[in-house]
Amino acid sequence: MRDDTTGTGPKGMSRDExxxxxxxxxxxxxxxxxxxxxxxxxxxxxxxxxxCRVLRLGKAYxxxxxxxxxxxxxxx
Numbered sequence: 001m002r003d004d005t006t007g008t009g010p011k012g013m014s015r016d017e018x019x020x021x022x023x024x025x026x027x028x029x030x031x032x033x034x035x036x037x038x039x040x041x042x043x044x045x046x047x048x049x050x051x052c053r054v055l056r057l058g059k060a061y062x063x064x065x066x067x068x069x070x071x072x073x074x075x076x
Contacts, residue, residue: 018074021065024055030063033072 013033021029031041034051044050045061052067069075 015074018069018072021068023066024062024064025068027054027061027063030054030068033068 012035018033021033025033027041027045028038030036030050030052031038034041036044041050042061045054050063052071053064055062055064066075
């Protein structure tokens with residue numbers, strides 16, 4: 001996770017915020033958790049190269065929270 005204090009980039013999420021997430025989150029939330037910008041996150045998801053499992057539901061992307069937590073070393 002990245003700590004950006006300039007206010008110009010994505011801000012990460014605290015451990016408590018991450019552990020309180022539902023089973024799947026929108027791509028913007030996943031991007032924030034990983035410190036990715038919106039454009040980069042959508043680009044990776046579109047190419048199938050997002051760092052954890054992403055579900056495509058219609059036009060929406062959803063990030064599987066269990067995979068996200070595992071990637072961040074917070075899996076239960």
